[in-house]
Amino acid sequence: MIPPSAAALAALKHALGPGGWTEDAAEIGPSLTEWRGRWSGATPLMLLPRSTDEVARAVRACADHRIPIVTQGGGTGLVGGQIPFGEVLLSTRRLRAIRVVSPLDDALTVEAGVTLLEAQQAAAAIDRRFPLGLASEGTATIGGAVSSNAGGTGVVRYGMMRDLVLGLEAVLPNGEVFHGLKRLRKDNTGYDLKQLLIGAEGTLGVVTAATLKLHPALRxxxxxxxxxxxxxxxxxxxxxxxxxxxxxxxxxxxxxxxxxxxxxxxxxxxxxxxxxxxxxxxxxxxxxxxxxxxxxxxxxxxxxxxxxxxxxxxxxxxxxxxxxxxxxxxxxxxAGQKPEGPGWKHDVSVPVSRIAHFLEEATAAVLRFEPGARVSAFGHVGDGNIHYDVMRPPHADPAAFMARQPEGSRIVHDIVARYDGSISAEHGLGRLKTDEARRYKSPAEVAAVQAIRAALDPNRIMNPAVLF
Ligand SMILES: Cc1cc2nc3c(=O)[nH]c(=O)nc-3n(C[C@H](O)[C@H](O)[C@H](O)COP(=O)(O)OP(=O)(O)OC[C@H]3O[C@@H](n4cnc5c(N)ncnc54)[C@H](O)[C@@H]3O)c2cc1C
CATH class of the missing domain: 3.30.70.2190 (Alpha-Beta Plaits)
Known part of the structure; x- marks a missing residue:
């Protein structure tokens, strides 16, 4: 990627004003390394907008000067999409307001930097339930969960983030604000732009706030x-x-x-x-x-x-x-697998009715390829989502075992595809799986995604290394 010029960065700083950005390496540092240490990136500037208007000004300046942006919420994503590699980093950590609490609408409007746990607590305070729960909920943000269409253990009953968002506010790649914070259950007025933004992994704009669908509290x-x-x-x-x-x-x-x-x-x-x-x-x-x-x-x-x-x-x-x-x-x-050394991890889904067949076929194929490998499968049966992890045979060299991962994972993913499944059930594609996903999407689908993206972001400034 061509680094942004000093003049372009100066224009961006000017757009946000003093206090709206930082170049302090000590302040930026923790946001550049993925929480497991798997990716370590770099950025010339971290943007810290305090309002939707400031996000809009920042994105407009980036669009004008063709400065690429990576948006980051809590940084807990598992596929590396939140880590910049030369792009400007836009953090949502200051977008923290709980804007509207509406028990009669069973709805809660919060800004993107509010954590999942805080949203759950705000719902509980009015005797309602926001049912998206993840092990990372104390850090993961609403903006991140929307953008990665997060799942978790409650999907069997309540669906993924896609099913839990009534409305969205977002800054589009040209700096225009999409004001879509509706509380409606019914709104049949053509294309649903919010659904396009959900799961877009920061490629179609910056989500600044969301109206969440609440459920009755459990008794x-x-x-x-x-x-x-x-x-x-x-x-x-x-x-x-x-x-x-x-x-x-x-x-x-x-x-x-x-x-x-x-x-x-x-x-x-x-x-x-x-x-x-x-x-x-x-x-x-x-x-x-x-x-x-x-x-x-x-x-x-x-x-x-x-x-x-x-x-x-x-x-x-x-x-x-x-x-x-x-x-x-x-x-x-x-965490239990970690001390056993690195493994081949797969976050896959197949139709619920085919889980057992998938597990049997995949495990037989993996063991033919890597005799003695240890397969630990766990996950959300109700969604057909299996975390299918392969650990090395006890006496195998860890590095040699990991060198065989691309071929081993290909075996697993090809079987998933034959079962009409998905190679990424809930974690998204990010930097990790974008190339692999190309193999399983039809050319028509990839072309349609690219056309939508090019229409909204002709200079591909939003999270450019992620998705097609
Ligand atoms: C221990 C642990 C358990 C987890 N369990 C689950 C699980 O069960 N199910 C599940 O689905 N995930 C799980 N995750 C993954 C992760 O926590 C979720 O995907 C979470 O929703 C990411 O939120 P975040 O704020 O940390 O996003 P980040 O990691 O900051 O970003 C994730 C992606 O969203 C984009 N993004 C972030 N904020 C915005 C925004 N405001 N606008 C536009 N784009 C944005 C980023 O560019 C990136 O592509 C787990 C992670 C951990 C560490």
Whole structure:
């Protein structure tokens, strides 16, 4: 990339005025390295706008002088799209206002730099629920979650960010403001621009605020870990759980024995959730609007599942501490693998009905390619989203194993594609997967995306290295 000229940067600084930007290396530094240390970038300038108007002025100056921009929220993205490599970095950390709280509309309007946790808390304060929960929710921002169309464990019931946004405000690549902060459930007036911006990974503009869709607060919640013999049984249990509870499944998370063992081995304060050691476990959580209803539904569901031979063991959380302990073994699945060395990670989705076949075929193919490799599959069964991770055979050299990743991942992704799946279920493409995604998108789709992008951003200044 051609670095912006000194004159162009001077014009940009002038547009924001003193205090609206920084060149201080100590202040910028932490924003240049991805949280796992996987990418380390560089930028000539960090922009720190305090309002939508300041974002608009900054983007207009960038458009006028063809200065490329990377927008960054909490920096927790997993595909490197938030790290600049020579682009100007626009941070949303000062866009922090909670603008409108509207219980009668079941809606909450917040600025882009508000964290997911803060949005959840603002909803809880009016006895409502913003149900997008991620392990990174204390840092991840609304702008980042919108732009990466984030998912998480509640998607089975509430959908992804795409389903949780009623309206958006954004600065488009020419510096014009899209004022779309509607609170409407119905608005059939042609193209839905907000949906184009959701999941655009910062390529179509800077999201400055969002109106979020709220749900009723839960009056009861019940959580269990169950043992199962096969992923097929998990899929059948999920179907029964959804049917029997009228859609009250809050989470349905699959874990393989090896993943659980690594958590128990490496993560302090964790323990076996069950008395037995089944090959697979599911963490199932139900929620309901009436006190006691979720507990009763969970007991009935598990009793029926035992009778049908779907589950082999079960433990129901008796209190909040036990519930937290169950969730901990699920949430630490990635951390549990870390001490075993680097692995081939895949965030894939397939139709729910095909999860079991996919797992069987992919694992057989991986083991033919890398005998002795250890496969830990875990994730959101309700969305068909499996985090399919391959760890090296115990005595293999880590560097040699990682050198085989491109070929190994290609095997997994080709199988995903044959199952009509996606090679990125919830993390986006970013710098990591844009090239790989080209292989699986049709030329017509890539061309349409490029045409939309060129129409809105003819000089490709918005996150230029990301997407097509
Ligand atoms: C421990 C952990 C667990 C996670 N679990 C999940 C999970 O379960 N599901 C899931 O989907 N993700 C998960 N993530 C990924 C990540 O947290 C989410 O994608 C999150 O929504 C990113 O928000 P952020 O503010 O950190 O965005 P950033 O990392 O700052 O940015 C992400 C992308 O959005 C763009 N962007 C950010 N803000 C804006 C804006 N205002 N306007 C335009 N573009 C913008 C960036 O340019 C970048 O391309 C996890 C991450 C961690 C560290």
């Amino acid at each position: 009861s919640r019940a959580t269990a870990v169950v043992g199962i013999d096969t992923p097929e049984a998990a899929v059948e249990l999920l179907a029964r759980a959804k049917a029997e509870t009228g859609g009250g499944v809050e989470a349905f998370e699959l874990m393989k024995r090896i993943g659980l063992e690594l958590v128990l081995k490496h993560i302090p304060d964790t323990r076996e959730p069950l008395d037995s050691t089944p090959p697979w476990c599911v963490l199932v959580e139900l929620g309901a609007g009436q006190p006691g209803a979720a507990e009763a539904a969970l007991e009935a569901l598990l009793a029926d599942a035992f009778e049908r031979g779907l589950i082999t063991d079960a433990a129901i959380a008796q209190n909040e501490a036990q519930r937290a302990a169950f969730w901990k073994v699920r949430e630490e699945q990635s």
